Amino acid sequence: MSTPAPRPRIRLDKKEAKAGDLIEVKALVAHIMESGQRRDKDGNVIPRKIINRFTCEVNGKLVFACDLEPAISANPYMQFKFKAKESGKVVLTWIDDDGSKIVGEETLTVS
């Protein structure tokens, strides 16, 4: 990629939780999400380039994932929840059509 990978913005509604609490995650990443439906001014189709997969892993275990289609808006926003079980790393991954990955990480402490 010519431009450096954008830094995702991730917010957990709490970073310290009790086991069993629901943690709400809000995540936003800058991405054009080019649908492959648009044309440039010469009438040529602008090739599709989207993030097609988003995952959330807690300590390496998948808790939530989403397959994205071109109908997801630019700068895709994801909000979801997961159940806190143990302290550790919350890793969010966005996978582009070209295979490149954008990864963001937060630390969660569970008492």
Add this chain to the structure above:
Amino acid sequence: MSTTRRGALVLGGAVIGGALLGMPRPAAAKNDAEDLIKAFTGGASVATGKVKLDLPDIAENGNTVPLAFTVDSPMTADAHVVAVLVVAEGNPRGGVATFHFTPDSGVAEASTRIRLAQTQNVVAIAKMNDGSFFSDTRQVKVTIGGCGG
């Protein structure tokens, strides 16, 4: 047939028109929402209920329409939502997103922002771990279409 000037013009117009129509136009492809639902459910019957889809009644800007859903489920190892398919019936292509849940999700709910090309129905179908399916449909009136038409 003798070629008159008028004939040539009509013919030329037809050729240009034909070329325009014949170009690969993904936007003109048939909306595949129905096929996506079939592939997702494997032909199983889909009941209404359990899923609550939240979309605005009127979206002024089709480029970014907030979508949220919740599925009524205890989300235990024995009874949980596996996936939720969201399709848009009036977009150039039907697919919007497929959300995947695990018992560790705690609740089956998520929200994102989607593109809608025109006024249409949006359908969410939840797949439960026991193989049953539930759906909800919402109509959204779109003032300015998304998908850069």
